Amino acid sequence: MTTVTTTPTSTDTGQINSPLTGLDVCEAAGLRVRPGGTRPRVGQPVWAFTDVEDLPVSLKPSERKMDFSTIRDPRWRVVAEEFVFARLAPQHEAVRELPQAFRYPIAIKTCHGRFKALAEWFNWLTERGVTSLGDVTQMHCQAYYLHRSDIRDRKGKILRPASPETRLAAVQAMQEPALYSALFSADRFADGFVPWPGRSPFEIAGCTSGGxxxxxxxxxxxxxxxxxxxxxxxxxxxxxxxxxxxxxxxxxxxxxxxxxxxxxxxxxxxxxxxxxxxxxxxxxxxxxxxxxxxxxxxxxxxxxxxxxxxxxxxxxxxxxxxxxxxxxxxxxxxxxxxxxxxxxxxxxxxxxxxxxxxxxxxxxxxxxxxxxxxxxxxxxxxxxxxxxxxxxxxxxxxxxxxxxxxxxxxxxxxxxxxxxxxxxxxxxxxxxxxxxxxxxxxxxxxxxxxxxxxxxxxxxxxxxxxxxxxxxxxxxxxxxxxxxxxxxxxxxxxxxxxxxxxxxxxxxxxxxxxxxxxxxxxxxxxxxxxxxxxxxxxxxxPGGAQAEFLADVSAEEQLRNQDLTLAAFRDSQKGIMPTGSGARDLIEFFASVDEELQRMEASAPGIKPGDQEVINLLSKRAKTLHLGIANYCWFIDPSKALCLILAGTPGADKPLAGMCDSVRCPQATHHLSHRPVWASSAENKKVFIGNIRRGQQTEKARLQADLDRDLRVLAEIDAASGTVA
Incomplete structure (x- = not known):
């Protein structure tokens, strides 16, 4: 095994060379390059990955190149090259022995983002008169974080707060290179220095990973x-x-x-x-x-x-x-x-x-x-x-x-x-x-x-x-x-x-x-x-992209169910009650939640439970909620679901919305928000009945029965909400 030293060398022109100089970046990172294509090497001012095979189509041309000459301090250009090399090729012998180094390679797009953030950080230090990474302190890091927490114009005037992603990139640019200090040959941070030790970049920037x-x-x-x-x-x-x-x-x-x-x-x-x-x-x-x-x-x-x-x-x-x-x-x-x-x-x-x-x-x-x-x-x-x-x-x-x-x-x-x-x-x-x-x-x-x-x-x-x-x-x-x-x-x-x-x-x-x-x-x-x-x-x-999209939809459904259940509970507190065959059970559940909230207030006088505390109490019931066109389905017990009984599948894990008869189902409820749907249905049936000829009495009787049902539901909703149709 060849040991790579970290002693810098200088050329006659004063250029600082890294011990990694001349290494083929793509070969070290396992990237395939088309025959005859450009192969970036450590020491070159610009790394061009334009000829790497299988690059994503969405990768912009500007993201396929890294121009290290944009970093003003020549020594820190070498530091940036070594850091980028380490993130692309974590299994290289010069990198894999570092105790705090990341063990997984990052994509070229991600690496380009890390490089840009690092160049901005280094150039900011240069503008403040810092000439060595060994002089960087937590105060510098905190000052730069505050600087990057706002979007400014060319004159430095603050325009608006920066996004969490912008703050995160700034923290990563300061924190991650410090983990590779032992690799750097031209300059390095003080021994043991890591910005915000023990805290992750997500925690510092105020955002969550996978939130x-x-x-x-x-x-x-x-x-x-x-x-x-x-x-x-x-x-x-x-x-x-x-x-x-x-x-x-x-x-x-x-x-x-x-x-x-x-x-x-x-x-x-x-x-x-x-x-x-x-x-x-x-x-x-x-x-x-x-x-x-x-x-x-x-x-x-x-x-x-x-x-x-x-x-x-x-x-x-x-x-x-x-x-x-x-x-x-x-x-x-x-x-x-x-x-x-x-x-x-x-x-x-x-x-x-x-x-x-x-x-x-x-x-x-x-x-x-x-x-x-x-x-x-x-x-x-x-x-x-x-x-x-x-x-x-x-x-x-x-x-x-x-x-x-x-x-x-x-x-x-x-x-x-x-x-x-x-x-x-x-x-x-x-x-x-x-x-x-x-x-x-x-x-x-x-x-x-x-x-x-x-x-x-x-x-x-x-x-x-x-x-x-x-x-x-x-x-x-x-x-x-x-x-x-x-x-x-x-x-x-x-x-x-x-x-x-x-x-x-x-x-x-x-x-x-x-x-x-x-x-x-x-x-x-x-x-x-x-x-x-x-x-x-x-x-x-199941492992494809459509599955990931469906997971996004499911997450939205859970948030939706919590909001709708909370709205129904708040309505019940105002005296606007649900109706339908499942209304009694839901009203009893809401009453039990109300009692629990009163106990919480009694145990902590002066502190009124907020929406989040209420949602925590409602969350189990919210998970059972399914939306119908004109009702809520609280799918608690599949054996009681009328749609599954009619279909002969009482053990199913989801209701059959196409067979829903919310008027008769013991787990369905009607709320004030459903009134426009029932009112529209009733009006349409009135129009149809008015156009039926004398010879179609059977059809007229069927529609009249459906209209009577719609009007009955409307009357129940109006009575439960204290409104007049």
């Missing part, structure tokens, strides 16, 4: 128009856009160079054909019109707005040199006078129904240039990303890894039920390169990925459907289009200026599934269906 998700979901006022617009673009406009793109591609590939002696004849034939058919000449892109005016064309020139390039393509020529204009000008002006100019593509666009259900309108008003077509394609592909994200809950890394063959053949489950699956890679928590995974999803997401693949640029040789993208910028452009004249012409609802990213879309779907299991996510997407296929995906691949 609850704090990402805010989208408001309903933003979610509804976003998903409605994305679905409309994908399902209504998408097929027409794909047809147009195919026509454009065929037109581009059909252009062929011909003998120059025939150009006049060919162009004359095309112009006469336009005159005979009445088809307008292709209009020039407005940007090109401006360029012509700058070149000396006049505003009154009849050919100013004519695309001569498009005309040459129709004639089989690759270009239209301006020297041809004098010869053809008389015929060109005659054609413009006869048929005018119009959009190059989409002049006779098919009619589609407006998104708001209004009259049919052409799906496009025409496109003039290839740039317009490319913008249209990008708009549709953005909608495909949104539909996939909002209906699957995939992370950014999983969406970016979706291959072009992601749409697996649908599975027929019988009775007209089909299951759709998407293939992608699971990156988070996996070794470099990830593992292949499958998501069971709804047909809308499956179609969105199919459309995105079909619209992919043929010149893009990548095997990925979307590749790396920035959703924020894409959505800003799509929002501007939806809120602009074209989106309003198609009847799309305006989209508020709420923030949106892939963390928000995942969180939003989890919240929707947890809080609205019987509602609609958008006009065409039933949440119950999404919930079913998500659960099926979990069952099919």
């Amino acid at each position: 609850p998700n704090v990402t805010d979901p989208m408001r309903q006022e933003a979610l509804q128009p976003w998903l409605a617009a994305a679905l409309y673009i994908v399902e209504t406009l998408g097929p027409h856009v794909l047809e147009l793109v195919k026509a454009v591609r065929n037109e581009e590939t059909s252009v062929r160079r011909t003998d120059a002696t025939t150009w006049q004849t060919r162009l004359s034939t095309v112009l006469h054909a336009h005159i005979a058919s009445g088809i307008p000449l292709t209009a020039l892109d407005p940007a090109e019109v401006s360029r012509r005016l700058a070149e000396g064309w006049t505003e009154d020139d009849p050919l100013l707005h004519v695309s001569l390039q498009a005309l040459s393509h129709e004639a089989g020529e690759t270009s239209f040199p301006y020297r041809w204009i004098p010869t053809l000008r008389p015929l060109l002006e005659r054609a413009v006078t006869a048929v005018g100019v119009g959009p190059r593509w989409g002049r006779s666009a098919a009619a589609v129904t407006r998104a708001d259900g209004g009259d049919e309108v052409p799906w496009t008003q025409g496109l003039t240039s290839l740039a317009d077509v490319k913008f249209l394609v990008q708009r549709v592909r953005t909608a495909c990303i949104l539909v996939t994200a909002l209906l699957t809950g995939m992370r950014a890394s999983e969406l970016m890894e979706i291959p072009t063959d992601a749409c697996l053949p649908p599975t027929d489950l019988g009775s007209g039920r089909m299951r759709y699956r998407l293939k992608t890679k699971l990156i988070k928590g996996q070794e470099l390169g990830g593992v292949w995974d499958e998501w069971v999803t709804v047909v809308n997401a499956h179609r969105a990925v199919e459309l995105a693949v079909a619209l992919k640029d043929p010149q893009d040789a990548s095997s990925l459907t979307f590749g790396r993208f920035k959703l924020t910028g894409r959505c800003a452009r799509l929002r501007a289009w939806v809120n602009g004249p074209e989106g309003q012409r198609l009847g799309l609802a305006p989209i508020p200026d709420d923030p949106i990213n892939l963390r928000i879309t995942r969180r939003t779907l989890a919240m929707e599934l947890a809080h609205r299991p019987g509602g609609l996510l958008a006009a065409k997407i039933h949440l119950k269906h999404v919930s079913v296929v998500t659960t099926e995906g979990y069952a099919a691949r």
Whole structure:
């Protein structure tokens, strides 16, 4: 075994060399590099990992390089190199014997974040006149932590408090390198010095490892128009856009160079054909019109707005040199006078129904240039990303890894039920390169990925459907289009200026599934269906990414149940009682909780139990709560669940919401929040009964019985809440 010393050496130029200098970082870290690719080595000012194989698609180009020259002190550049090397290659002989070193390697993305935070820490010390790490004290660390606890402008003015993640990165930059002090050759901390000894970075920064998700979901006022617009673009406009793109591609590939002696004849034939058919000449892109005016064309020139390039393509020529204009000008002006100019593509666009259900309108008003077509394609592909994200809950890394063959053949489950699956890679928590995974999803997401693949640029040789993208910028452009004249012409609802990213879309779907299991996510997407296929995906691949998403949903459901149970308890304290067959049992339980709270107050006079103490007492009952469309189901005893008795499965661990008869079930309760659902049901039945003909007395009697039941439930809710219908 070769022993690596920690004695620094210097070159003639004064550069400090580490004993690790020259080591192949990728070889030491076990990273595969494509043949002939760049292999970063210790001692190089920049470590480039751009040629490492199997890097995640979501890894930004800036995160694939580490520029150590950004650290001002030359000795601390060496320290930073040695620290980064140790985190990437913990099993190297120079690292593995260190008593406090971490024993697991970190990903390149994580390592890049550690390096950036370390560079900021070292440069801050330099600005404060600290010249040796041995002089660093806890006071320096505390001062830097306070400095990083706020976001400041260039002049140092505090703008807002920093996020817990920012504070955590600062603490890790100070604490972790001190654990590797014995490895450092150019400079090192004082013997035994570790900032905040005995305390973890999470504790110091005031955040928890693996704590609850704090990402805010989208408001309903933003979610509804976003998903409605994305679905409309994908399902209504998408097929027409794909047809147009195919026509454009065929037109581009059909252009062929011909003998120059025939150009006049060919162009004359095309112009006469336009005159005979009445088809307008292709209009020039407005940007090109401006360029012509700058070149000396006049505003009154009849050919100013004519695309001569498009005309040459129709004639089989690759270009239209301006020297041809004098010869053809008389015929060109005659054609413009006869048929005018119009959009190059989409002049006779098919009619589609407006998104708001209004009259049919052409799906496009025409496109003039290839740039317009490319913008249209990008708009549709953005909608495909949104539909996939909002209906699957995939992370950014999983969406970016979706291959072009992601749409697996649908599975027929019988009775007209089909299951759709998407293939992608699971990156988070996996070794470099990830593992292949499958998501069971709804047909809308499956179609969105199919459309995105079909619209992919043929010149893009990548095997990925979307590749790396920035959703924020894409959505800003799509929002501007939806809120602009074209989106309003198609009847799309305006989209508020709420923030949106892939963390928000995942969180939003989890919240929707947890809080609205019987509602609609958008006009065409039933949440119950999404919930079913998500659960099926979990069952099919228990260790897959869909299982992790379902765990997020379950966590939200537990929080939801606690909040709803607490709200029901607070209502009971105000005299607003539940009704239904299970109401007596729930009221008795709430009374026992109230008695326990009174005992707690008596044992500690002057201290009133807060919501958390109440939730602790309610938590066991909250775990049994399941939401119905118009009731709460307290699934305490499966043998008493009416839905399971009717289905003949009394031992099941979950209620069957589709068979719920909350009026008769002894574990179901109705609350004031359910009144609008029952009232709407009653009003609908009144309308149906009023439209029934005389010969349908049996149907009328059945509906009347259902209406009487609805009215009885409404009366019970009103009586229990002390309100008048």
